[in-house]
Amino acid sequence: MSRTRTSRWLVAVPMGLLALATIYPLLFTGNVAMKTRREYVLDRFSLAPAARWDNIVGAWTSVGMGRYFLNSVVVVTAAVVLLLLLGSMAGFALSQIRFRGSSVLFLGCLAALFIPFQVIMVPMARVMADLGLIDTYPGLVLVYVAQFLPFTVFLMTSFYRTIPPEIIDAARIDGNSVYGVYRRIMLPMGTPALLSVGILNALFCWNDVLIALLMMPSAEHRTLMVGVTALRGQYSADIPTFASGVLIAAAPVLLLYLFLQRQIADGVTAGATKG
Template sequence: MPMFKRLLSLPMAVIAFTCLYPLFFTLNNALKTNKEYILDRFGLVSSPTFENFVQAWTRSRLSEYFLNSVTATVGACLLLILLSSMAGFALAILRFPLRRLVFIAILASLMIPVQVVLVPFYKTIIAFGLLNTRLGLILSYTAFFLPFSIYLMTSFYAGLPRELTEAARIDGCSYPQIWWHVIFPLGKPAMITLGILNALYCWNDVLISLLVLQNERTLMVGIAALRGEYTTNVPLLCAGIVLAALPIVALYLIFQRQIVNGIATGAVKG
């Protein structure tokens, strides 16, 4: 058995290397000058410089794009947690006609590719006057990521003992009071996981933000714009990628235990 575990660790080590090497390659080249990169693309940096980070943050306006990304991501995540918690409570705890049909329709919407609905989505954004607004981007992220969020929260709440809601009803609590005082606090592990996953989706999005914010940009769209039409300053591009990845990496390092526990809990209870 120990020999089998050692053999199994070899392909896992290869997979880990393929995941870590692009991060090392990006950070290593971000510390090079453009001349040093051209002369030796894969070699270790000899004279580290932070000029690329300064130039990407100031001259390339990544600081402005960073604010747009933070606003859209935080706003969408908070709205998604609130709405999906309420919908998950209704679908998992309450009993009303066509409840299963509604849940199946939500699951079916997960199978629809984003590209299929881009034209009606864009027309809707224009019709409601949400084009080139941060509110429009927040609502867009909420609409696209809400089905998965509802599914996750419904699966989690379905595993909670029904005696909790029945006891609260006997004590005279209304359904909104049960959700706020009983169900919502118990759903924190799933909500933390949901918030981090949605933050990843919103932060890394390019397509939706490119359609909604046309006069301004989010961070990922701004980084994509660092690529030139004929030539690209690769160290500058790598510096922008590192700056964009730092908040997400920090978020994962801080909440990695909650992510694992939340996913495991949702999988067992689902």
């Protein structure tokens, strides 16, 4: 019994310390956001004397974080919808439809996962500039789709391969076309995987800085993470305002992790087991 308790403590203590190290920066940032500049300069580690929301309101309105937030919502929503549509169709085709070259296409998607964006960003930027899509929402959405589609196809293919082919054959015998099987059978059965992959892709797009910074050079079209990065230079002397911008950017991600953590974990292991 004592050995069991000792082993539990050996796991619980490091995990508790890790959780504290993860939570503390967020608590510190929230505490700084509630201070005035004078209070922060006098003692940056003390607790804020009162819960002041002036810095957060100012960052949302005066600094332009509200505009950046809206830009991110529009771009991320459009990108995730396209990723789920294209990824689910490709996953269905690669996993359940027999055609020549399907294995090669799947291996191509798998290989694309290992190509860093830094390798292709210069030719990609030149292509998008030639098409006139730099500093446009459609251009950024298309780049997000191109960057994260291999990941989506891989997970959806892995998930759809766990569905018995007898279900597809029965649907075809009932008179469903390939599109009917996809719409009536595969989409409803793939809802858990679609939800998980959608959440992961939303997090990827929301937290991105490099692609958005490359595709959206103007201040008007900045996404939220690029806006937070710009705040670091513009408000380096006003740390409470910068901390407020960080909180605004982190809030949606924290809410997703808080309420949808099970779906996020399922998305990581989608298709890993047969059943």
